[in-house]
Amino acid sequence: MPRDVIVLLGVNHKTTPLEVREKMALSGGYEQPLKDLAAIGGLKEYYLLSTCNRVEVLYTTDRPAETRKEVLELLFGRAVPPKELDRYVYQYENEDAIQHLFMVASSLDSMIVGEAQILGQLKEAYRHAADKNTSGLILNKLLHKAFFVAKRVRTETRIGASAVSISYAAVELARKIFGQLDNKTVMLVGAGEMAELAAEHLVGNGVTSVVVVNRTLERAVNLARRFNGRAASLEELVDQLQHVDIIISSTGATGTILSKKDLKPVMRERRNRPLFFIDIAVPRDLDQDINELDNVYLYDIDDLQNVVEMNRAERDREAVKAERIVEEETLKFSTWLDSMEVTPTIVDLRRMADEICRVEVEKTLGKLKHFTPKEQKSLEKMASAIVSKMLHNPVQYLKADNADHSIHRHGRINTVREIFHLNENGGKETEGNP
Numbered sequence: 001m002p003r004d005v006i007v008l009l010g011v012n013h014k015t016t017p018l019e020v021r022e023k024m025a026l027s028g029g030y031e032q033p034l035k036d037l038a039a040i041g042g043l044k045e046y047y048l049l050s051t052c053n054r055v056e057v058l059y060t061t062d063r064p065a066e067t068r069k070e071v072l073e074l075l076f077g078r079a080v081p082p083k084e085l086d087r088y089v090y091q092y093e094n095e096d097a098i099q100h101l102f103m104v105a106s107s108l109d110s111m112i113v114g115e116a117q118i119l120g121q122l123k124e125a126y127r128h129a130a131d132k133n134t135s136g137l138i139l140n141k142l143l144h145k146a147f148f149v150a151k152r153v154r155t156e157t158r159i160g161a162s163a164v165s166i167s168y169a170a171v172e173l174a175r176k177i178f179g180q181l182d183n184k185t186v187m188l189v190g191a192g193e194m195a196e197l198a199a200e201h202l203v204g205n206g207v208t209s210v211v212v213v214n215r216t217l218e219r220a221v222n223l224a225r226r227f228n229g230r231a232a233s234l235e236e237l238v239d240q241l242q243h244v245d246i247i248i249s250s251t252g253a254t255g256t257i258l259s260k261k262d263l264k265p266v267m268r269e270r271r272n273r274p275l276f277f278i279d280i281a282v283p284r285d286l287d288q289d290i291n292e293l294d295n296v297y298l299y300d301i302d303d304l305q306n307v308v309e310m311n312r313a314e315r316d317r318e319a320v321k322a323e324r325i326v327e328e329e330t331l332k333f334s335t336w337l338d339s340m341e342v343t344p345t346i347v348d349l350r351r352m353a354d355e356i357c358r359v360e361v362e363k364t365l366g367k368l369k370h371f372t373p374k375e376q377k378s379l380e381k382m383a384s385a386i387v388s389k390m391l392h393n394p395v396q397y398l399k400a401d402n403a404d405h406s407i408h409r410h411g412r413i414n415t416v417r418e419i420f421h422l423n424e425n426g427g428k429e430t431e432g433n434p
Helices: 031-038 064-076 082-088 095-105 117-131 137-156 166-178 193-204 217-226 234-243 260-269 288-292 301-367 373-399 409-419
Strands: 005-012 043-050 054-061 090-093 185-189 209-214 230-233 246-249 275-279 296-300
Touching: 005 064, 005 095, 031 043, 031 064, 031 117, 043 117, 043 137, 054 064, 054 095, 054 137, 064 082, 090 095, 095 117, 095 137, 095 301, 117 137, 137 301, 166 193, 166 275, 166 296, 166 301, 185 193, 185 234, 193 246, 209 217, 209 234, 217 230, 230 234, 234 260, 260 275, 260 288, 288 296, 296 301, 301 373, 301 409, 373 409
Parallel strands: 185 209, 185 246, 209 230, 246 275, 275 296
Antiparallel strands: 005 054, 005 090, 043 054
């Protein structure tokens, strides 16, 4: 019989609407779902990944059709009709499951291609499976290989190097102007969501202090508290410019709130230390002429969008390289799995041949009493060499890639076992799990 099937069942942000994902019957955390999966008899090894954008169950089984039904019932209960689940739940088996896992680990299947968070989530999920002993020989090796593939993609490509969101683009541009962002101060003018997000990313990349300027001081105070920063009123905007390095403006003003004339004396006071403005307001908050001043850098929402688009094109090119790595590693792992399937038959074949060799050599040596110990050793070596040469072709036949799909690997295994009567000679009756 063939080895157990590797199955991956899942839903994610690409295939399954939020209103369907919300109906999943998973309790919080991993402990209870892993216990519930243990109650499904057909699962041999299993692992669960649950994030805000995807839920996937990876397992080995000899009953893929039956276990699919039971796993889906566990994940959704009766909240979603089976026909709907067929539309929204993806299922991969064997090589396709391996490739999908490697794509996920490498963030090639993420909402933002190249983001690094998914690998940490995979490792966390695997830690729970390992703690509960739900993963075994196959899944342990497969998941460790997934971590290796993700690392290789990060090392050999630039898939995570370029900003593909407005807020990340702001960080990238700030780095180009200032180099390191350590000890820099960012000022938020207004309290728009995109400005907050950009500030989060800047703080996460080294910016040490935040100033929030807003028409409503209470709102400024509340937002500043979130960043352990300080607040100021809109009337203090020009004075505050002397003490900051990066300004993100996103007010709802109908006209400009800062002009070239306002900024000239500020730059003299700053002794021309660079100022980086990001104007993401629509209509724009800042006078475009301020870009004419030395060491003043102004970018608006369109400039940032252009950076994002250029970076997205670069990331798409890097994704092609990453996918090649995934395909290569998928092939390597599939080859390892194939070798695991034929190993018991090769062992039985060699054991049978060695036993025949031993018996016949002993018979011969029993009749040749005049042989010296050295001559006996030579005879044994010759017999062993003959056995190895005789077994070479059957072993290669078992290991060969299946170019002819009409003769599957397990068919070749059964052929060899039948020809050499391995099942009658103490060998395993059928091929089971590696």
